[in-house]
Amino acid sequence: MRPVLSGMILIMKDNEYYIESKSENLIGSIHKLSSTFSSPVVLLAIACTVQSQTSIDVYYVGNMGVHIKWEGGGCLIDGLHDYYGPEYQYPDSAVVNRMLNREVSFDETDLLVITHVHHDHFDSDLSARFLQKRPGGRLLAPSQVLDTLARDVDSYEGIRNQCWPMNKGPYRADKVKMEFTPVRHTFQQRHYWVENYLVELKIADRTIVHLGDAEASKEAFAGVKSIESVDLLIMPFWFLLSEDAIDLAVSYFNPKVILATHLSPLIDEDTLASMKKLFPSLILGRVPGHVITIQY
Ligand SMILES: [Zn+2]
16 A cells, blocks of 8 residues: 545546645645645645555546456456447457456456446456456346346356346445446337446445446436435436436536546547536546546
């Protein structure tokens, strides 16, 4: 563990609270804060909060995929799949190989979470290989995903015990707790048959919510409990297409930071720019890489 500033959310972009995320930059952090707080007493108080703590790092990997890391563990949500069509981002094969083989930066990531069965979120073969490499690993997914896996993969019996159907209830492991709530998939005329789940991930006192391909409507959220304050909301971009949809997301989750995902690689810059105006700490998931560090 390294010493870091405690009790602060670090937002890496477009951020009024911006401070450096690395403890080695503590002096720089205090220097930056000094432009906000003029009193040396305040600076001293902030310096005194330095202690041994840990942080959560979130990386965007493609489409709605994120890699969430904490000390001693990690999970992938909708982040292990390959090419589906020109409108969908996906992790490149070198990154997929590292995920599968438990290599650099994925060596403690043993949880694979999948919101629904569509192949821009899920791949049977890759999911099975992820579990085979990790005897203690878990796949947390709707029954529909697990049924598909059982049908597609000959080796399913060997990994069956590693699979956790989301309708079984919350999942708890070492530092993490997950809850799952069904929320209907967008574009019901076509996708009425798809089981889509909202994932609420709690690590220490921090909360991350991933919506999967949720429909942006009050009706779809009827069974969703509101959460007082979400540290990071990962949602599909269509929640940015109307005031009502944005209000819905904010009223349920009051997110400190939003990561907008499911953006097509073919999307134009004007549309991206108009989305950026809508929420002060919006991050657009376009380029794979580090999104945010959340400290606790
Ligand atoms: Zn979908």
